[in-house]
Amino acid sequence: MKPLRDIQRRVLVVDFGGQYAHLIARRIRELGFYAEVVPYDSEIGVNMLKDVGAIVFSGGPHSVYEEGAPLPSRSLLLLLLEKNIPVLGICYGHQVLSYMLGGSVRRGERGEYGSAVLEVEVRDELFEDTPTKQRVWMSHMDVVEEPPPGSIVLAKTEVTRVAAFKLKNKRVYGVQFHPEVRHTEYGYTILRNFLEKIAGLEASWRPELLVNQIIEDVRSRYKGGNILVAASGGVDSTTAAYLVKMAVGDDVMHLVVIDTGLLRIGEAKWAVDMLRSLGFKHVHLVDASKEFLEALRGVKDPEEKRRRIAETYFKVLEREALKLEELYGKFKYLVQGTIYPDRIESGRAGRSSDRIKSHHNVTLPKGLYLNIIEPLANFYKDEVRRLASTLGIPPKVVKRHPFPGPGLAVRIIGEVNEEKLDIIRRASLIVEEELEKAGVYEEVWQAFPVLLPLKTTGVKGDARSYERAVALRIVVSEDAMTAEYAKLPWSLLERIASRIVNEVRGVNRVLYDITNKPPATIEFE
Ligand code: XMP
Numbered sequence: 001m002k003p004l005r006d007i008q009r010r011v012l013v014v015d016f017g018g019q020y021a022h023l024i025a026r027r028i029r030e031l032g033f034y035a036e037v038v039p040y041d042s043e044i045g046v047n048m049l050k051d052v053g054a055i056v057f058s059g060g061p062h063s064v065y066e067e068g069a070p071l072p073s074r075s076l077l078l079l080l081l082e083k084n085i086p087v088l089g090i091c092y093g094h095q096v097l098s099y100m101l102g103g104s105v106r107r108g109e110r111g112e113y114g115s116a117v118l119e120v121e122v123r124d125e126l127f128e129d130t131p132t133k134q135r136v137w138m139s140h141m142d143v144v145e146e147p148p149p150g151s152i153v154l155a156k157t158e159v160t161r162v163a164a165f166k167l168k169n170k171r172v173y174g175v176q177f178h179p180e181v182r183h184t185e186y187g188y189t190i191l192r193n194f195l196e197k198i199a200g201l202e203a204s205w206r207p208e209l210l211v212n213q214i215i216e217d218v219r220s221r222y223k224g225g226n227i228l229v230a231a232s233g234g235v236d237s238t239t240a241a242y243l244v245k246m247a248v249g250d251d252v253m254h255l256v257v258i259d260t261g262l263l264r265i266g267e268a269k270w271a272v273d274m275l276r277s278l279g280f281k282h283v284h285l286v287d288a289s290k291e292f293l294e295a296l297r298g299v300k301d302p303e304e305k306r307r308r309i310a311e312t313y314f315k316v317l318e319r320e321a322l323k324l325e326e327l328y329g330k331f332k333y334l335v336q337g338t339i340y341p342d343r344i345e346s347g348r349a350g351r352s353s354d355r356i357k358s359h360h361n362v363t364l365p366k367g368l369y370l371n372i373i374e375p376l377a378n379f380y381k382d383e384v385r386r387l388a389s390t391l392g393i394p395p396k397v398v399k400r401h402p403f404p405g406p407g408l409a410v411r412i413i414g415e416v417n418e419e420k421l422d423i424i425r426r427a428s429l430i431v432e433e434e435l436e437k438a439g440v441y442e443e444v445w446q447a448f449p450v451l452l453p454l455k456t457t458g459v460k461g462d463a464r465s466y467e468r469a470v471a472l473r474i475v476v477s478e479d480a481m482t483a484e485y486a487k488l489p490w491s492l493l494e495r496i497a498s499r500i501v502n503e504v505r506g507v508n509r510v511l512y513d514i515t516n517k518p519p520a521t522i523e524f525e
Helices: 020-030 074-082 092-100 187-198 207-221 235-248 267-277 289-296 302-328 340-345 381-391 407-411 418-437 490-503
Strands: 010-015 035-039 052-057 087-090 104-120 133-146 151-156 164-167 172-175 226-231 253-259 282-287 331-335 371-373 446-460 463-476 507-512
Touching (some): 010 020, 020 035, 052 092, 052 187, 087 092, 092 104, 092 133, 092 164, 092 172, 172 187, 207 235, 207 371, 226 235, 226 302, 235 253, 235 267, 235 381, 282 302, 289 302, 302 331, 302 407, 407 418, 407 446, 418 463, 418 490, 446 490, 446 507, 490 507
Parallel strands (some): 010 035, 010 052, 052 087, 087 172, 253 282, 331 371, 463 507
Antiparallel strands (some): 104 133, 104 151, 151 164, 164 172
């Protein structure tokens, strides 16, 4: 995607690794300012800074003094100072500023993790409308020992003497705590103060404002030929396709829904019907379930499952495209519903973010020479949902939980086969039905059962049973980067468990997963 043009002044969030940068960017956007994440080693020169209203240095898992630590170039820092561009360093970013501007950073005597009380010592604009003592979220071992020469210490905690500082007569600030995290009581206010009062930016950005620009971008890129859409019925691919339809019309668009056999009950057909009801003319359903099962036979390793599924997916998609080409003419483009965080989780954007899992929806097909159109590549999930709603996409799609590309295969620990798929499909239906019935489906991010590779003893009727155990994973989250297990009423969990053991043959035990992400991930594999 091209950089977005109609944003007067962007906020650049410089990514120093980990997953902090995206959370900061999301918060800033929520506050109404357009923010983009850039890797710490990007070339940021005078030209790029022209429309930049402020810079945030993100947190990160490194120590500034360690060999090869990610640091911005000295010339960038000098340029920022010279151009008087407002800078806010957060956590590691705070340490980077101190270290590079002549202060000092060392390993603290004890770390400071979790909630801490911040004591504001100097009443600066940054802390306007916040009390002298406030709860902040800390996560650091290193501390700023000496702030840079010519700076003022603004706040401290019991453990950290320099919890916030500013350069005198400059718009450069550092905070050791995380204002982007919800546990920081006045985090939003502090970020807003920085952007509005210090950087002088106006909070007027909304994702809906970009609809026309996306449409124009797609139009200007489209040079004729057919457009293939890898559709799933999920909110991302549906919204992406819808935007492309608004840009170039649906005559040239072919939506292909592949039934991988790893979907939930009735899902592929539901997706096809829903897409048709949105007015798409050419929607094709391909049943490739046998092929996927075959590709997965004997495979236990989760990443190997993902690799094979991705490979099979693109093989099937390519085959279908070649068939359609005979009827309709050449394909020139492929539309994918990639969103902003997909890019970090696959290690493509934010180069220093640790690669966690490979997501097949951002792997490019090898044999198909198609230009990729990703109209949503700059948006976060909640923004996509807002866009989708504005465009009139039905609530059932807008509110749908994310479902991983590799589908139920990563919810069956170990080898996948038809029998296990049948169990997990039935159990998934029960989980979703009960959540809907209880009116909490929309309150959670994802909710699903996972088939564990173990059997346990139980008693059904008068007989002893020795059957499978299922884990329930229900989480609340804002963007899947972090997640908490959902504290649902026991009665609801009990109802789900009892329905699963009574209605799903082969299961006699249900466990509730009470780990958060991190350290666990949302999916089990
Ligand atoms: P984890 O399990 O890493 O998941 O906490 C974060 C989010 O990503 C989804 N997920 C995937 N999505 N292909 C996808 O398209 C995948 O391989 C994949 N693995 C996890 C997961 O459901 C959650 O929303």
